[in-house]
Amino acid sequence: MIMRTPIQYLGFEYGNELYVKRDDLLPFSFGGNKARKAELFFDEIDKGKYDCIVTYGSSSSNHCRVVSNMACSRKLPCYIISPEEASDSTYNSQMMKMFDADVQIVPVDKVHETIEKVVGYLKEKGFRPYFIPGGGHGNIGTQAYVNCYEEIKEYEKTENICFDYIFQASGTGTTQAGLVCGQIMNRDKRLIVGISIARKNPRGREIVLESIREYLGDKEDIDKNVIFTDKYIGKGYGDSNTDETIDYVLRQYGLPLDSIYTGKAFCGMKQYLEENAVRDKKVLFIHTGGTPLFFDYLKRK
Numbered sequence: 001m002i003m004r005t006p007i008q009y010l011g012f013e014y015g016n017e018l019y020v021k022r023d024d025l026l027p028f029s030f031g032g033n034k035a036r037k038a039e040l041f042f043d044e045i046d047k048g049k050y051d052c053i054v055t056y057g058s059s060s061s062n063h064c065r066v067v068s069n070m071a072c073s074r075k076l077p078c079y080i081i082s083p084e085e086a087s088d089s090t091y092n093s094q095m096m097k098m099f100d101a102d103v104q105i106v107p108v109d110k111v112h113e114t115i116e117k118v119v120g121y122l123k124e125k126g127f128r129p130y131f132i133p134g135g136g137h138g139n140i141g142t143q144a145y146v147n148c149y150e151e152i153k154e155y156e157k158t159e160n161i162c163f164d165y166i167f168q169a170s171g172t173g174t175t176q177a178g179l180v181c182g183q184i185m186n187r188d189k190r191l192i193v194g195i196s197i198a199r200k201n202p203r204g205r206e207i208v209l210e211s212i213r214e215y216l217g218d219k220e221d222i223d224k225n226v227i228f229t230d231k232y233i234g235k236g237y238g239d240s241n242t243d244e245t246i247d248y249v250l251r252q253y254g255l256p257l258d259s260i261y262t263g264k265a266f267c268g269m270k271q272y273l274e275e276n277a278v279r280d281k282k283v284l285f286i287h288t289g290g291t292p293l294f295f296d297y298l299k300r301k
């Protein structure tokens with residue numbers, strides 16, 4: 001197994017030895033977990049001789065940026081259905097334009113039927129559209145983070161260390177599901193903590209469990225492996241805790257975080273470690289990317 005992204009030791013921080021897996025450095029379109037997932041989706045697309053892509057996401061979606069970039073580089077038309085409620089211009093949406101994505105903005109409750117309509121219309125015209133679920137959700141996306149988990153195992157073996165905790169931002173929960181599947185398959189004991197950036201419990205956690213069951217089948221030990229906390233959702237941009245964390249981490253470590261995903265998750269991790277009195281452990285934070293969103297944060301500051 002090749003280590004695709006480095007694991008960086010940040011230092012003794014928040015009472016623990018803190019490491020970061022730099023998935024933000026994956027070498028396509030500013031990287032991030034959406035790049036890791038999209039690569040596997042595009043393997044399918046290339047094999048299946050599809051000739052256009054349909055997907056879904058907001059104007060700040062890292063998924064839509066990466067997917068429209070991959071489509072553009074193959075000269076495949078890319079249709080993005082986007083909710084009007086989250087359609088402010090961002091660096092990601094500007095890049096989607098640069099990649100010639102056809103973005104259709106509709107009210108959020110019309111998204112589903114618009115996707116069906118677009119896919120139906122394309123098929124009628126004789127095209128072979130490939131639909132990628134929002135955020136790269138589904139078994140293919142889960143597989144991407146099973147692969148990431150194997151990279152973490154490889155690092156532990158060569159460096160002779162063992163991470164007690166893994167933290168990451170959870171949105172659709174696919175990233176967390178993949179990591180937990182890796183953990184269950186390896187029978188590892190550590191705690192994997194998903195910091196929810198939007199979804200509330202019990203639904204948020206249930207979706208992670210569903211993704212794991214979809215990938216592994218129904219095993220009995222799944223339930224206890226999923227820690228999904230909605231305590232740190234916060235208010236995103238403008239939340240003083242998140243903003244302070246973003247500024248501190250960039251100043252101290254040169255590591256850019258954003259206010260929608262990684263900044264919230266990092267801040268949530270800090271609070272989780274404090275509240276649960278976690279001390280002197282080895283802690284790994286997965287940097288899931290979203291670097292263009294850091295610049296949106298900076299612009300509004």
Ligand SMILES: *Cc1c(COP(=O)(O)O)cnc(C)c1O
Pocket residue numbers: 032033034062063135169170171172173174175176261262288289290
């Ligand atoms: C989408 C995204 C997440 C959430 O990933 P899921 O697999 O949907 O839970 C976290 N961080 C960043 C930067 C993202 O773009």
